[in-house]
Amino acid sequence: MATIEAIGLSKRYGARNALDGLTFAADAGEVIGLLGPNGAGKTTTIRLLTTILEPTGGTFAVAGVPSDQPHRIRRRIGVLPESAGYPARQTGAEYLRYAARLFGSSRHDARAVAGRLLTDVGLGDRAGARISTYSRGMKQRLGIARALVNDPAVVFLDEPTLGLDPAGQREILSTIAAIAERRGATVVLSTHTLTEVEQVSGSVLILDHGRLRAAGPLAGIVAGAGSLSAAFLDLTGESGHD
Amino acid sequence: MTRWTVVAEQESRDLWIGGRGPVLVFGFSVLLSAMTYLAATNQAMNFLEQREAVNLTVQVGLAVGVLLTVVVSADAISGERERGTFEALLLTPVSRRAIVVGKLAAAMTMWLACLAVTLPYLWVLGRGVAGAGQAALLALTVGTLVAVGLGGIGMLFSGWTNSNKTSLAGGLLLLLVLFAPTQLPALPRTGFGQVLTRINPIGSALHYVSQILVGRRGWTNDLSYLAAPVVVALVVVAVLIAAGPRLVRLTAGLR
Amino acid sequence: MNLLSLIATVVMASPTITMNQDQLTAQLGQTLTVESVVSESGPAIAHLNVVSLDGVYVDLEDWTQDVTQPVPAGRETQLDWEFQAVNPGHFAVYVVLIPRSGALVAGPPVHITVSPRQTLDTGGALPVAIAVPALLGAAALIGRLRRAARA
Numbered sequence: 289m290a291t292i293e294a295i296g297l298s299k300r301y302g303a304r305n306a307l308d309g310l311t312f313a314a315d316a317g318e319v320i321g322l323l324g325p326n327g328a329g330k331t332t333t334i335r336l337l338t339t340i341l342e343p344t345g346g347t348f349a350v351a352g353v354p355s356d357q358p359h360r361i362r363r364r365i366g367v368l369p370e371s372a373g374y375p376a377r378q379t380g381a382e383y384l385r386y387a388a389r390l391f392g393s394s395r396h397d398a399r400a401v402a403g404r405l406l407t408d409v410g411l412g413d414r415a416g417a418r419i420s421t422y423s424r425g426m427k428q429r430l431g432i433a434r435a436l437v438n439d440p441a442v443v444f445l446d447e448p449t450l451g452l453d454p455a456g457q458r459e460i461l462s463t464i465a466a467i468a469e470r471r472g473a474t475v476v477l478s479t480h481t482l483t484e485v486e487q488v489s490g491s492v493l494i495l496d497h498g499r500l501r502a503a504g505p506l507a508g509i510v511a512g513a514g515s516l517s518a519a520f521l522d523l524t525g526e527s528g529h530d
Numbered sequence: 531m532t533r534w535t536v537v538a539e540q541e542s543r544d545l546w547i548g549g550r551g552p553v554l555v556f557g558f559s560v561l562l563s564a565m566t567y568l569a570a571t572n573q574a575m576n577f578l579e580q581r582e583a584v585n586l587t588v589q590v591g592l593a594v595g596v597l598l599t600v601v602v603s604a605d606a607i608s609g610e611r612e613r614g615t616f617e618a619l620l621l622t623p624v625s626r627r628a629i630v631v632g633k634l635a636a637a638m639t640m641w642l643a644c645l646a647v648t649l650p651y652l653w654v655l656g657r658g659v660a661g662a663g664q665a666a667l668l669a670l671t672v673g674t675l676v677a678v679g680l681g682g683i684g685m686l687f688s689g690w691t692n693s694n695k696t697s698l699a700g701g702l703l704l705l706l707v708l709f710a711p712t713q714l715p716a717l718p719r720t721g722f723g724q725v726l727t728r729i730n731p732i733g734s735a736l737h738y739v740s741q742i743l744v745g746r747r748g749w750t751n752d753l754s755y756l757a758a759p760v761v762v763a764l765v766v767v768a769v770l771i772a773a774g775p776r777l778v779r780l781t782a783g784l785r
Numbered sequence: 786m787n788l789l790s791l792i793a794t795v796v797m798a799s800p801t802i803t804m805n806q807d808q809l810t811a812q813l814g815q816t817l818t819v820e821s822v823v824s825e826s827g828p829a830i831a832h833l834n835v836v837s838l839d840g841v842y843v844d845l846e847d848w849t850q851d852v853t854q855p856v857p858a859g860r861e862t863q864l865d866w867e868f869q870a871v872n873p874g875h876f877a878v879y880v881v882l883i884p885r886s887g888a889l890v891a892g893p894p895v896h897i898t899v900s901p902r903q904t905l906d907t908g909g910a911l912p913v914a915i916a917v918p919a920l921l922g923a924a925a926l927i928g929r930l931r932r933a934a935r936a
Contacts, residue, residue, distance in 0.1 A: 340620055340780050362623045369621070373614025377548035377932070389536045390622040418548075418932070434618065548932050552925035559921050563914035570910035582814070647917065654913040 291316045291351050291442050291474040292337065298345035299332050299498075306332040308498045309346065314476065314491070316441070319468045321485030321506070322478040324495035325524050330478040331370050333495065334444045337476070338367050351441035363391070366435030368428070370446035370478075376420035380411055380430050383419060384437055391438040405433040409463060425456035432463055442474045443467055449484060457481075461488050482516045492516075496524040533624040537632025542639050545602060554598050555643050565590055566651045584656040584665045585743040587648065589736050592673045595644030596732070597705055599677045603637035603684035604701040607778065608694045617780055626778035630770050634678075634685055641677035645669055665743055672735045675759040679731055680705065682766030689777030708732040731759040800826035802880050802892030809897045811870045818867045819895050821880045829856045829884040833866050838875040838896075847871045856882065873901035 290313040297310040307329040314320045324330050335341040337350055339358035348355045351364035375383065384402035385395075393401060406415045409429040414422065422430065428448055435443055445464065449457040465488050468475050477489060485492055485506070492509055494502040501523040502509055506516070513519035545551040569583045610616035619629060649666055656662030684701040691697045711726055712733045727733040738755040741747045770777070805820040823831060831854050837843050845852060849868035856862050868878070877894035884890070 335780070338621055340617060359623045359625065362621060365621070367618075367621045369617040371614060372618060375544060375613075375615055377544065382543075386536075386540045387618070387622070389540075390533065390619070390624050392533075392623070547928065552921065552928060556918060556921045556925050559918040563918050566910050567914040647921070650913050650917055654909050657909065 289316060289352075290314065292320075292348070292476070294337065294346065294348040296346035297333070297336055297343055297348055299329075299336055299341060300344045305498045307336065307343075307495075310495075310500050311346075312493055312500065312503050314442075314474050316474055317468055317472045318491060319464065319475040319477060319489045321489035321492040322476055322495070323480075323482065323485060323492055323520060325480075327497070328495040328524070329498040330495055331446055332498075333493075334367070334370075334446050334476065334478055338362070338365055338444055363438065364441045366438060366440035366443045366473075368431040368435045368443075368445045368448050371450070372427075372431050374419045374422075374427055374430065377418060379416050379418055380406055380422070381415040383430065384433055387434045387437045401437055405436055406430075408436075409433045410459070425452050425459070428452060428456070428460060429463070432460070432467075436467065436471075439471070440473055442476070444476045444478075446478045447480070448477070449479065449481065457484070464488050482520060486516055494520060494523050534628035534632040534635070537619075537624065537629055538635035541606075541633055541636030545636060545639065546643075551602075551640060551643065554601070554640070555647055558594055558598060558644055559647050561594060562587065562591065562648060562651045566655060569655065580656060581661050581744050581746075584652055584661045585740055587651050587655055588665050588669050588673075588739055588743065591644060591648035591651075591669060592676065592735065592739070593709060593732065595641050595648070595673060596677050596680050597702070598644060599637055599641040599681040600684040600701040600705055601698065602640045603634065603681040604688050604697040605694055606633040606637060606685050607688040608691050608697040608782075609688070611692050611781070612694050620778070620780060625774075627771050627774035629778050630685065630689075630774040634682060634767075634770065637681045637685070638674075638677060641674065641681070645673060661743060665739075668739050668742060672739055672756065672759065675756070675763045676731055676735050679759060679762035679766050680708075682763070682770050685770060686766070686773075686777070689773075690782055692782045705732075712736050728755060729758055731762045734758045800824060800829070800882055800884065800890050802831075802882055802890060804880070804893055804895050807893060807895055809895055811897060811899050813870060813873050813899055813902050815899075816867060816869045817897070818865055819878060821864045821866065821892060823856050823862045823864065823880075823882060824860065826856055826862065826882060827858045827884055829882050830854070831856050831864055832881045832883060833868070834879055834881060835868070836877050836879075837872070838877060841872055841874050843872065843876070870897065870899040873899050875899075 292312070292314040295311050297307060298305070299307040310333060322330050322333060332341065336343050337348060339355070339361050343355070350361045353360045353364060355361070378386070381402050384405055385398040388398035388401045389395070403415065406412050409432055411426060411429055411433070414426065419427065419430065432445070432448065435445070448464070449460050452460065461484055464475055464477060467473055477485065479485060489506055491505045492502070493500060494509070502519065509519050510516050513522055566587065569586065607616070610619065648669060652662045652665045656665060683704060684697070687697040687700040691700070708730050709732055711730060727737055734755040734757070738752050741752045741755070742749060801824045803822050803824070809817060809819070811817055821831070833849065833852050835843050835845055835848050848871055849866070851867065854864050856864070864880070866880070876897045876899065878897060879894040880892040882890040882892070
């Protein structure tokens with residue numbers, strides 16, 4: 289069953305098309321890589337599907353909830369936004385407890401969820417430390433924990449490994465794989481790094497200048513060009529980062 | 531617990547535990563201390579009747595307390611945009627209106643803290659004239675009305691702009707414009723001056739307080755002077771609730 | 786009052802001012818009211834004045850904001866004057882009538898003795914003025930130190 293369905297999704301800012309007629313579907317438990325050069329429309333796509341922005345055209349449904357019920361969609365999704373900021377003075381545990389309470393958990397449940405998620409992402413021993421003392425990788429893991437606080441059906445991760453060292457990237461990627469496998473959630477992974485997509489994604493969407501250039505199983509896209517990097521270059525006229 | 535109270539609770543924690551709330555209130559108390567000590571010891575100022583000293587304290591407490599409330603509320607949305615923490619809040623199922631109401635409620639804790647700090651000064655200046663209790667009640671009712679109205683305007687500025695500096699400057703400029711006429715002597719005596727006083731939520735509130743504390747008039751005698759603070763508070767809260775979904779966006783102006 | 790009697794009032798009679806009292810005592814800061822009656826006057830302006838009998842400078846604006854009042858033509862006009870005694874010492878308060886034409890008319894002075902007083906309790910204010918900021922400053926500082934230690 290499709291957990292994401294977008295039909296003709298568009299977003300215009302004045303004369304500029306940030307996204308133009310995106311149509312795709314994703315299934316439960318699938319990790320879908322969202323690829324594209326800078327300005328391709330990846331973040332716009334995520335912000336539309338997570339109801340942060342309103343589309344200028346098209347329709348979509350996430351976790352079976354149509355786009356005209358944004359508050360219901362937000363109940364079923366978890367998001368790690370691009371370059372997310374964190375309240376420096378809060379502790380990791382406080383940050384997650386607050387997020388859980390915003391999703392309707394009681395104080396007791398919020399405390400339990402925060403403790404479990406912090407342990408899951410390897411921050412159990414730093415739960416009481418202020419976020420300002422966290423490294424970038426720790427903040428990203430905290431952000432992923434926050435995205436899981438409501439046990440979402442669909443998780444959107446926008447550049448989750450940006451600025452991390454190879455060890456940090458590996459940790460995040462294994463966390464992403466675990467989300468899809470253990471929780472059965474659909475994961476939309478937006479990234480510049482093609483090797484990350486090759487490691488964890490079963491299918492990809494390649495965007496360029498707001499238009500969908502390719503969509504489908506990773507194997508099918510790679511097969512035509514020989515490698516994902518070559519396919520990306522052919523479709524966007526740019527070299528992929530790896 | 532409803533969602534706006536969850537927002538209000540966390541925003542209040544952020545303001546008072548590790549935030550700038552304690553430092554702002556400390557500065558406020560230093561100001562009131564200096565004023566109280568001068569009023570009590572300076573011979574030139576000592577012609578003041580006790581009720582006038584109490585009135586002066588209420589007026590300063592109200593003006594500065596509202597100023598600090600505006601400083602907090604003007605940061606509420608634009609500050610989160612600047613710090614990059616707003617998107618995470620918008621991604622929760624909490625309604626935009628609940629976010630606005632929760633943030634305004636948290637900003638109001640700054641006013642309530644200023645009011646609480648003002649009480650001992652009112653007590654020490656008003657001992658024996660039964661004016662301190664009345665002054666405290668006046669500050670609570672009239673000051674809260676003004677703080678809700680102007681704090682709400684600060685939040686509107688915050689929603690309309692992406693820059694914290696812009697919203698803060700807008701809020702402070704508005705306060706200055708409203709406060710300046712209250713310092714003009716004899717303004718309420720003229721017809722035009724009286725209109726200016728009555729439509730100005732700060733000017734009319736301060737006038738109402740003076741009439742009761744110094745003029746010893748009844749609470750109902752000059753009630754019409756409260757029209758501006760009441761109308762501003764009601765209209766601003768209504769606008770915030772009605773326009774909440776358009777104000778509380780990731781970026782001001784974009785949809 | 787018909788026109789003829791009005792003209793007669795203006796032309797024939799000379800205006801007089803009487804005060805409802807000639808002596809007052811007050812404490813510093815006290816608000817006082819005196820009443821004056823202007824008789825047999827044409828349209829004029831009445832002006833309140835305060836002079837110190839001890840040679841102290843008097844700033845009239847500090848004493849009252851209502852220093853002038855219009856006087857309509859008529860047999861008797863009562864005018865109330867409210868002012869606050871803002872300096873200690875001996876003072877005379879009097880009313881001057883400024884007619885549209887003719888000489889000024891001054892009323893009798895009301896002698897006021899203002900006794901000084903310390904209205905506010907210096908001893909009581911100082912502990913509060915020190916204790917409140919000290920407590921709040923200490924609370925803010927302790928909070929910051931505890932969080933810094935925890936981080």
